[in-house]
Amino acid sequence: MISPLERQHVGANLCRHLVDAANHIPDSLAVAVQHSRGQALDRLSYEEMDFQTLNAKSDHIAAALIQFGLTPGMKAVLMVTPSIDFFCLTFALFKAGIIPILVDPGMGIKNLKQCFIEAKPDVFIGIPKAHVARRLFGWGKHSVNHLISVGGGRLVNGLTGAVNLEQIVKECDNTAFKLQWLADDAMAAILFTSGSTGTPKGVVYSHKMFEAQISALKHDYAIKSGERDLATFPLFSLFGPALGMASIVPDMDASKPITANPEFIFAAIEKYQCSNMFVNPALIERLGQAGSRTNHQLTSIKRVISAGAPATISSIKRFSAMLNSDVEVLNSYGATESLPLSKIGSQSLFNTTTITDNGGGICVGSAISGVDISIIDIDESPIENWHDTLSLPPYQIGEIVVKGPMVSRAYYQRESATIAAKINDGGFIRHRMGDLGYLDDKGLLWMCGRKAHRVDAITADNRVQRYYSIPSERIFNTLPDIKRSALVGVVIAGKLTPLVCIELNQAAACSKSSLLYAQLRTLAEQHSHTQGIERFLIHPDFPVDIRHNAKIFREKLAVWAQKQIKE
Structure with missing residues (x-):
């Protein structure tokens, strides 16, 4: 195992946390994936994997991918549903220095095609349905040279022209795998924005950004090794094993949380006594309504993290009725380009309703450790360099600008978007959120909507x-x-x-x-x-x-x- 001093010289890799967990808590649960057959609760099953196995299997897949012909620095579109394979494969890509491109299938066919045109992936890894769509819509046809399917068997592979991952791994000679160490700011992944407020843009993630997010979850959200997380968002679920926390994945469509079966989610929480939940506003509303009908209680939950959009006060209150009296819903503010930035607990949020109802905006809390939030004049012109005179005084509405270790430096192949959104600050980068708001005299941030709206x-x-x-x-x-x-x-x-x-x-x-x-x-x-x-x-x-x-x-x-x- 590489020491912290040695690591300063060789570089960074998000997977070092998984390696540490495999060494320190090898037999502890790392991932559990729920499977349903129909809508019957008594037909639920769970597939489990411990840290030692997850680490070893992702090592084996990484070695197999390299032997198959993939090389560090290649870009691979990943369209695999949340599963054991998803965890093993994603960690394998990070370990091998292959850059995963994560897109949200819910963004629509037109936007997905644009993402492929811009990202120019070398590899397409997906479930059979994704490969069928790839062929039908021509995704990546000018850049993809390697096709890998996850599941589906030989018939599907023959129809799609892909090679099954299981076959690739089986043919690997089990050569010992060596973790790839990268520069802190080297590209580690490309995450596309949802496109809900414009054309999706590829956000360049570095291992340094991932490390900052892990640090925030440890220190600002007080997540500890040994916890169990009900994971409803694929990207956040990857942070579980990196934190020594088990990720419990319910059987649901992560791109359409509003369609989730609340009983399945409640069953997963109770089976594994989850202490943490990551849920978006749509799921808070759906679970809260289901809980109120049956007076359901989530007694094991110690922390709820909500992000993605502001949840309504009424839905948070309804959902909170299922929680112990000392448990809060932590509402987080951020974006794909920079997350998390600020947070506010539900009890404090409830005290802001009078201001909000009278048009004072939605309070999204105070900045987390290491994050600086400023407000600047509303202007469409690029700003090349930051100077403190740009900051507006308290209570004056303007564009929200942020600086911190989890803030991305650039969009992928979108120079004009990068110029419009990024401000150089002496080697650091400030990001213009495209959101409007103001800071009050206590440093609390209040959201007033998108600049474009x-x-x-x-x-x-x-x-x-x-x-x-x-x-x-x-x-x-x-x-x-x-x-x-x-x-x-x-x-x-x-x-x-x-x-x-x-x-x-x-x-x-x-x-x-x-x-x-x-x-x-x-x-x-x-x-x-x-x-x-x-x-x-x-x-x-x-x-x-x-x-x-x-x-x-x-x-x-x-x-x-x-x-x-x-x-």
Whole structure:
């Protein structure tokens, strides 16, 4: 085993944590994957692997991939569902210095194709269904030279032209594998953003970034070796073994958490007495509703981490009813480019509701250790170098800018996007989040929505009046008939005008629309940051991202609203 002093000279590799766990707690559970047959709870089964086996098997796969012809520095698209194979394979790629490209299948066919064009992968590793889609849509046809399938047998391999991973491993001569050590800032992975607020971009991850995330989970979230995590997000589940924590993977579609079976998740938690959960807002809502119907209790859970989008206060309160009184939901703020950045416990969050309901934004807490958060003027122009005079004072809304060891340095093959989002700060990089917000006098960060979602309206006397999505929408969301609202801009008589799209609760009757519109206009005039909003439209079902069921596609709503105005 390499000592920390030696490691400073040879480089970095995320898998060193797995090697350490295999040496110190070899027989402890590393991964358990739930399998269901139908919807019956009594037909659930679990596939398990300890740290020693996970380390040895990923070593063997890494050696086999190298013998098969893959070399360090190659890029490999990985489209494998959460499984034992997923864990072994991903760690094998990291160990071999092969760069995994992780994409979210939920981003859509068009966006997926663009990801392949930009990333230019050398290798495609996927389940049979992914290989069929690859051939059908031509993914990576100009760059991929190695095709590897995971599962499916010879018939599928013949149809897709891929070689089965099991066959590759079987033919390996078991040559001893040597872990690849890389420079701290060398590219370790490419993670594509979801594309929910624009075209997906490939974020270049280094082992240094992964190390910073592991450190944050250890120190700021107090995760300890020996814990068991209910893992509902593939990337986060990989951190479990790196932390000496077992990852318990429920049988669910990770790209569509809203479709998960709550009973399966509850069963996995209880079987393994999970102490940690990582859940997004859609799953918090679904599990909370299921728990409230049956008065279910999650007595083993000591910590809940929520990220991806802001969860509603009501859904957090409903979910928290299943937890012990001293357990909080830790709401984390960040993005694929930089995560985590700040956090706030649910009890503190509950105390901010009055400010939020009056248009003060959503509190996302204080910066974690090693992270610096600043607010700068709203401007689309690139900023080459950072200077402290760019920072705005407390309570002034602007763009959120962050610096820390988990902040990415660049997008892959997107120089213009890198220039627009990155600021050099004496060798460090600050990232412009594309989110708007402000810091209060206690250093708490308050979110006010995406920069692209603000509406700079032109008033009757040709002044610019700026509206922010979260503060404006929260005012209208306080009405009981409203499920959610979305601020958009439409052009009327040649001027950009604010309009709020409304989605009603199921119990609300559309026949009351004229009365509701009057209520909304009255409410708008009562708050300074919504004054001037006079137009509202009821939309039957907002378009939202499938992963979080919370990020509203306002661009689509704006197109729809503009068509209604023209009619």
